[in-house]
Amino acid sequence: MDDRSMKAVLYDRYGGPDVLYVGRVPRPVPGPGEVLVKVSAFSVNGGELSARSGRLRLLLGRRFPKRVGLDFTGEVAAHGAATRFAPGDRVWGVLGRTSGFGSAAEYVTVPEERVGPLPDGLDPVDAAALPVATTAVTALRDKTGLRPGERLLVRGAAGGVGNAAVQLGRAYGAKVTGLARAANLDLVRDLGAHEAVDHRSVRPADLGRFDVVLDTVGTELRALRGLLNPGGRMVTIAFDLSRPVTSLGYIAGSALHGRGRVRFFSGDPRRADLDVLARHVAEGALRPVVDRVFPLDDTAAAHRALEAGGVRGKYVVRVAAE
Known part of the structure; x- marks a missing residue:
């Protein structure tokens, strides 16, 4: 398998959860001030359902394939120039408004100001419920x-x-x-x-x-x-x-x-916000609530479950990188 590519969740048309599939795309390369994160897990968010269904098509247009995934936990795999993170650092983060979706993948590049250290003692799959x-x-x-x-x-x-x-x-x-x-x-x-x-x-x-x-x-x-x-x-x-x-x-x-x-308003968190979140976790004021964990290949099932309603906390998708 070409190590310059990776698995990612994609869709080629607007529609229900069944339009989602796992395909291969080029692995991103971090630029200056960016980190490449090997993704451990991400959660499914309501905004992604609206985007995938076509309710936001006037904003998102008709250029396909499109991606899903907004938040993530993982490990720094590489970084560009002038970043404070090092390979192996455990991190979490949220893609910014200008970045769109794309964390439903084996790797994601993120500006370092959108990434924070993962709190000690948190399992990365459970922690994926918290960036939101x-x-x-x-x-x-x-x-x-x-x-x-x-x-x-x-x-x-x-x-x-x-x-x-x-x-x-x-x-x-x-x-x-x-x-x-x-x-x-x-x-x-x-x-x-x-x-x-x-x-x-x-x-x-x-x-x-x-x-x-x-x-x-x-x-x-x-x-x-x-x-x-x-x-x-x-x-x-x-x-x-x-x-x-x-x-x-x-x-x-x-x-x-x-x-x-x-x-x-819609959230647009940066590192300072993630650090506040980490402090609340350390103080015992905040804990992750995970309803169910899905494998990457079943991301469509996670979307379907969220659309059905009644979630208790978050649906999280575990990413098994090769």
Whole structure:
């Protein structure tokens, strides 16, 4: 086998999980300020499902094949000039917005500012569930300024970002309420929520008032916004893909009308964010939650499972490099 090539998950057309396949592509070469990471594992994220299905085709275009995979854990295999990492360093990271997808592969090149040292004692497969938690840190620390004693509502509390938000909200001293499926309420409580509520058994209006609302779903934003106390803050990391124009229009208009503004953002973490994550892990405030581990050849099955809903934490794909 040509050692200048590698396995990677690809797709040649938009569609369901079955469009994914494992093919061979050239192994990347790190440039100045970049590291080449031999990937141990990556997780499956909602944004990849939207991209693969074609919901973002206006942004992504029709040039194929396309790649999947956003975050990763692994080991530095090589590096370009002027980097602080050395071959053999255990690392984790997230590809930046300009890099797109591509960590679902045996190797990936990443700018060194997108990579951080993997915390000691973390298994790299379990750790692959955590880089997305930088989004929860940004939401609670930077976007909403969550303070001790405040009431925090996390919608999607058992998901990848949601489970981290529950853990961090508790660590930050908030009174945490988690919304999730009935089957996942035990997990939400175990992660530190003071209250765990079945989202299908209660109307938003019956939940009470909150100082901070973190939404990971993107629907019912008006109802959730109505739960804010005076001075409350709300952030969402999703919007309604079935009504994107209406949904994004509501988010934009919230700055002008009614109680509280709904802030929308997508994560774009750098090394400083990963270092914060590592500190939370070291302090015992954050732990990975892995629902199931798939082999690289079954990446399509991992996408299918995430689309089915009900995930408890993250679906992780283990990469077996040759």
